[in-house]
Every structure is written in structure tokens, then in C-alpha cells.
Amino acid sequence: MKLENEDALNHYIICQQCYTLNEELPIEDGSKACCAECGEILYRYDSKLIDHALSWSITGLIFFALANAFPLVMIDLLGSEQFITIPKTIASLFANGFYIVGFLCLFLIFIFPLMILLINIVLFTLLKTGRGEDLTKELLILLSRITPWSMADIFFISILVALVKLIAFGQIHIGISFWALMAFVLIDLYITKSIRIPEIWMLRKKIFPKEAAA
Amino acid sequence: MIEIDEDKLIRCPVCDAVNIDKGKKNSCRRCGSAIYHHKKFSTEKSWAYLITALIAYIPANLYPMLVTSAFGSREGSTILGGVVLLWEMGSYPVAVIIFIASIMIPISKFLILFYLLISVKYPLGKDKKVNKHKLYYFTEVIGPWSMIDVFVVAILAALIHLSSVEILAGTAATAFAISVFFTLLAAHAFDETLIKENR
Numbered sequence A: 001m002k003l004e005n006e007d008a009l010n011h012y013i014i015c016q017q018c019y020t021l022n023e024e025l026p027i028e029d030g031s032k033a034c035c036a037e038c039g040e041i042l043y044r045y046d047s048k049l050i051d052h053a054l055s056w057s058i059t060g061l062i063f064f065a066l067a068n069a070f071p072l073v074m075i076d077l078l079g080s081e082q083f084i085t086i087p088k089t090i091a092s093l094f095a096n097g098f099y100i101v102g103f104l105c106l107f108l109i110f111i112f113p114l115m116i117l118l119i120n121i122v123l124f125t126l127l128k129t130g131r132g133e134d135l136t137k138e139l140l141i142l143l144s145r146i147t148p149w150s151m152a153d154i155f156f157i158s159i160l161v162a163l164v165k166l167i168a169f170g171q172i173h174i175g176i177s178f179w180a181l182m183a184f185v186l187i188d189l190y191i192t193k194s195i196r197i198p199e200i201w202m203l204r205k206k207i208f209p210k211e212a213a214a
Numbered sequence B: 001m002i003e004i005d006e007d008k009l010i011r012c013p014v015c016d017a018v019n020i021d022k023g024k025k026n027s028c029r030r031c032g033s034a035i036y037h038h039k040k041f042s043t044e045k046s047w048a049y050l051i052t053a054l055i056a057y058i059p060a061n062l063y064p065m066l067v068t069s070a071f072g073s074r075e076g077s078t079i080l081g082g083v084v085l086l087w088e089m090g091s092y093p094v095a096v097i098i099f100i101a102s103i104m105i106p107i108s109k110f111l112i113l114f115y116l117l118i119s120v121k122y123p124l125g126k127d128k129k130v131n132k133h134k135l136y137y138f139t140e141v142i143g144p145w146s147m148i149d150v151f152v153v154a155i156l157a158a159l160i161h162l163s164s165v166e167i168l169a170g171t172a173a174t175a176f177a178i179s180v181f182f183t184l185l186a187a188h189a190f191d192e193t194l195i196k197e198n199r
């Protein structure tokens, strides 16, 4: 294939799933482009991406805070009421000497999901105001490095599994944080599915076009 | 005007930008990350992580994942034992979930990574019937789900801790968490462009 120069590669995208080279074509607002080979979504176009991303990230942050502040599950165990919160679950691992599992849980279900929300908020605020050319780049790199390690959704499924195992022990009550966590997981899922990192790079290119010349 | 072979185009593992494969040292034109390409040690890092994960998976299956102590009697259950117990109790969906997450996913990840790592070095996997990129993508997607049992143990241990009835995490929880962590590292360390080169 012939190219004008190396920057012309910006108009191509390699499918995440099957590694097929696709040409990037302009698409209608609100629609998505799929891989010619396997049909996997390559990118979307949303003219209000910044505002959508900001509002979803802030909503996500509120639910994340709620999910951590209140009890997740309560149980009547031999007449005494026991409950857990997310921080308490992690702290109890440390208290029992399970440091490795404790650290893993701390990062996978608390620090990384929180960082992703905060990075998104800072990143899209910068893009909205057209500042921080270098910082946005660093944040994007950090974002793609930690995204595979965020496991709030898997933790939520684990709670459901734990509930089934708990039936044998006593009467179970679902706490406020359970619903907040569910809302957070759905928002998080929506953000990662609808706002893909390559799209943010494309957006950044439009906002800071001069770097292409340099 | 430059003429470029389509096979020489690779994807940056960090930002997904399309780059020209320039041989040994590639750095992404968009994000500047090094695109891993070491002619001699292309798969060693991934092998090391995979073997560590495999070693940790052995005690993860032999030691108890969960220790239940009720009114003085203590009883440990291993991963497989826990699945069998759930099945006998009639909790079929949960037994299936744990079986898939703790046994099927780790084992299929080991096998797929072994196959990929061997096939990019030796002609064994030169058949074009299997799309190895899809296989790799599959391991990336399913990998983290094997953490389910570790999280379940953490939840149960935090919730049930009276002096008369108590659930404790077992040695296997640590071994299993280490195993999952290293399989994830092994998958991330795998250089996807090697598949392209050896196609």
C-alpha cells in the first residue's frame, strides 16, 4: 500500500479482536464503525463525547462513594447482626494476615476503579478547556495501563455468589451499598464500552492539532 | 510518498495507533510507548510469568481455599471440594460459575498461552485454521474472571467471624490469587506482533 507519509496511518485502525487493518472513514453522529472482517466495534462518533464522558464519570464517582460508605450485605448470625462494607472486606484480609490477597483486592476493586473515574474527570475537563497537551497524553497512557486491572464488575458477581453460599448461615439483608455498587458497575461498563481509548486519542488530535506538524 | 507492506503494520499495545514495524526498536508515534520487540528474548518474560502462575496453581488446588469452623469443629474445603459441596447442596448455577471461574478459565488460559508461546517460535502452529489473534483476545477477556472465588472467600471471611461460627480464608486463597495475577501478567507480556510475523 502507498502512503503520503507516516501520519497518513492515522486514518487506519487495526481491529482489537482479529488484527485486521481497517481504513477509518467519517461516520454519522451517534453511529459506530465495525471491523470488516469480524464485526467488532472499531470506533464510534459522538459529537458531545466530552460532555457525556464527564457527566457519566461524575455520576459514577457518586455511586462509587455510596458503594463504599454503607453496608453491602447484612446477616443475622446466631442472633447478632453482622455486616460488611467494601473497605471492611479489604481491611479484614489484612487483619487476618492475608497481605497478598489484601493488596490485590485493594488495588483491583478500590484503587483502580477510583483512579479510572478520576483520570476520566481530569482528562475530559482538560480536553474541554483545551489545555494540558502533555498531561492528557500521560493520563491516556496511564488509563490504558490500568483499565485491564479494574475488577469492580467481577467483585459484584462475587457478591451474588457469596449470597448463595450465605443462605445456609442465616437471614440475609441487602444493604444500600449493594445497589450503589450495581449502579456503579453498570455505569463503569457503559463508560468502557462506549468511550474507547482510541477515540479519546482521536479527539485529542482534533483539539491539539499542532502536534502533528511538529 | 512511501511504499509500505501491509504486513509491516502493527498496533501499539497501549494506545492502539497503527505503526510501521521498524525492526528491533519501535516506539509508538502517538503515545511514545515502546512497542515490545526484542529479537532474542521475545517470549521469555511471558514464559517466566506463565511458569510462576502454573507453579502457584498447584498449592491453590491442594490446600483449603476456605476453612469453616463451627462450634469447635474445623473443616477446610479446596476449590474442587467447594464445587462438589455446592453441587450436592443443589446450588447448581453457583457450582458451575465457580467451576468455570476457578478451574476451566485458568486451565484454558494456561493451554492457550502455552500454544501461542510455542507456536510463535516453532512451526507447530503454522496452520491458518486458528485465528491466533482472536485466541489471544479471548484470553484477555476471560482472564480476570477467575478472581471470583478469591473475592467470594474475602466476602465470606469478612462477614462470618463470630467466636462460635467463623469462616477463614485458607492458604489456597493466596496461592490462587498469585496464580491469577501471574497469568494476567503473562498475557499482557505476550507480544502480539509475533503472531503476525509467524503467520
Ligand SMILES: [Zn+2]
Pocket (backbone or CB within 6 Å): A015, A016, A017, A018, A019, A020, A035, A036, A037, A038, A039, A040
Ligand atoms: Zn476484526
Ligand SMILES: [Zn+2]
Pocket (backbone or CB within 6 Å): B012, B013, B014, B015, B016, B017, B028, B029, B030, B031, B032, B033
Ligand atoms: Zn501508542
